[in-house]
Amino acid sequence: MNQLCSSELVADADIAAQLSSLETRVLGGRAIGIVNNHFIDLPSAIGGSGTVLNNGDPSDIRRENLSRLRYTLGTSGELVRGPIEASLCRLAIPARTQADPVAGVEHAVGGIDPDSPFRYLPLGHTAQVPNISLDSIDNAATLLTLSHWPSNHTPQRYKANLSTQSAFRYLREGNPVGEARIVTSDHFDLDGLASIYAFLSPASALRHQDLLIDVARLGDFSRGTSPQALRAAFTLNSMAAQAKRPGVLDADTALLQTYRAVLPKVGHVLEHPGQYAHCYAEGMHHLARSERLLSHPETRLVEYKDVDLAVFHLPAALVSDHLDYQQPYFGLSNIAFHNRTRCGVVAIVHGAALEVRQRYESWVERISGIPRPRRDLSIFTRALQQDEREGCTWHYGGVENIMPAMKCANPGATRYSSAMLLMELRQFLAVAPVAWRGSRSGSASGAG
Incomplete structure (x- = not known):
């Protein structure tokens, strides 16, 4: 060819x-x-x-x-x-959302702190605009990247486990970056939000630096126990979900509308998180319920650190009404699981039902902690499907996705016992080659 x-x-x-x-x-x-x-x-x-x-x-x-x-x-x-099957291939490429006219700098989000020269535009609107890329990939107009994404261009002195930490390291130096007055990103999450807020309102962000880092960690790694950070994280995610986006918008315009709705409220949420019970109550209740189930005396956590695997055995007596096998983490809070183990692969077992999750820590670059290169569970999924019963289909989200799951669509139909599945999974993780390496070799060190 x-x-x-x-x-x-x-x-x-x-x-x-x-x-x-x-x-x-x-x-x-x-x-x-x-x-x-x-x-x-x-x-x-x-x-x-x-x-x-x-x-x-x-x-x-x-x-x-x-x-x-x-x-x-x-x-x-x-x-x-x-x-491989060397036939002609038609890539399954999702249709691009119809792009609205690119928003100019005059439409950028700013004005939160009049002393800050920075404003926000989505990455897709900055192809010709000198920018600082936060918690994202970059483009040809990017003058500085502050991101923990894999293969990032963040200068070594600013690198950190969270993009928010990188943003604070840069802001403490206070060095201007050419003519860049626009910060940009290509998605909404709490690490990105905290990074952007640090530029748009640095005085407030520096006062709440520890809280913002805790919020970013909850958003990306689903880890943390601070009640104040939990309330703030649940509140900000709720605000983003409720942001009004009139009409059918392209992805970048929808992102701009989300940040326009949430960024001006961040400071008040950080100062008064207790005033937003209507936003965080559901998340706190979900976490508390999950904590109770995982604290059940018959729940067992077994770690196989040689293959970076943590297995949560939920009590067999736990009625399935308390769980939802079709939802992530069987419908429980991922924070409750992640606070109990640092392993990069989490397996949840309840009777014959199994869900395997690869954590976000194995997707991004980490500067400290245990390196967590990722294995491609699609190979294991194909092996399971080979002799599986009709009507039972195993799915895997893909090694390229940030937190992929491997699970059976109809767990009650599988021919495999959970003991057999876990034995084979451990063996596979021990022999499978690295398929995704978020951290450069030797870049992560120290305690997790």
């Missing part, structure tokens, strides 16, 4: 022609296509789940450089490399 280069990737001609509608990056050691903040793992899209590179170069996604790994249950754990 003819070969063409698309941006920094080398691909066969039929694939390269399709990449023009995507933003393409190498993230976590994999070629990724991005559209509407949706990630597409390009090797898997071309070669099928479990695709690996023959020459180790993530920018080379030609079919001749792709193989597929296969794992078989009931063996001693061998992985077999085989060919």
Whole structure:
């Protein structure tokens, strides 16, 4: 097949022609296509789940450089490399939302602190605007990146486990970055919100620095116990969910509207989190209920640190009415689980039902703590499906996604016992190669 280069990737001609509608990056050691903040793992899209590179170069996604790994249950754990199906491929690219006219600098969110020169615009509106990218990828107009995303361009002296921590490290230095007066990001979450707020209202942010970092940690890693931070985190997420977005908006305009609705309220939430019970009560109740269930004397937590796996065995006597197998974490709060273990892979077992989660800590770059390279559970999922009963389908969210889950759509129909599933999972994690490396080799150190 003819070969063409698309941006920094080398691909066969039929694939390269399709990449023009995507933003393409190498993230976590994999070629990724991005559209509407949706990630597409390009090797898997071309070669099928479990695709690996023959020459180790993530920018080379030609079919001749792709193989597929296969794992078989009931063996001693061998992985077999085989060919991909080298047929013409049509990438499943989501349609781009119809873009509204790009908002100019005059539409940027600002004015929270009159002494701050910074304002906010979404990344998609900053292609020609000198900017500082926060908790995000960057673009050609970016003069400074402060992000923990994989393959980021954050200067070493500002790197941290959270983008908010990087923002505070920069602000403490107070060095101007050329003519950049716009901060930008490509999504809404609490780490991004706290980072942006630190630039738009630095005096308030510095007064509440520890609280903002706790909020960012709750948002990204679902870890933390401070009642004040929990209330603030639940409140800010609730405000974002309730933000009014008139009409059908493209992704960037919707993002701008969300930040426009939430950013001016951050300071008051930090000062008076107790005044927002109508926003945080449901989240606090959900967490308290989850804490009670996980504190049940018959709940067992077993950690297999050699494979970075924590297994929560929920009491068999716990009626399924208390759980929802179709929801993340069986309908319980992920904070309750994550506060109990630092392992990067979390398995939850209740009878025959199993959910496996790979945590956000294994997706981003971490500067301190245990490095948590991620394995591709799609290989294991295919092995489970090979001999599974009809009507029972195993799904995996994809190694490229921030917190993917592996679970059975109908757990009551599986032919496998939970003991057998866990034994095979441990064996697979021990032999599977690294498929996603958020942290550069040797970048994470110290206590988790």
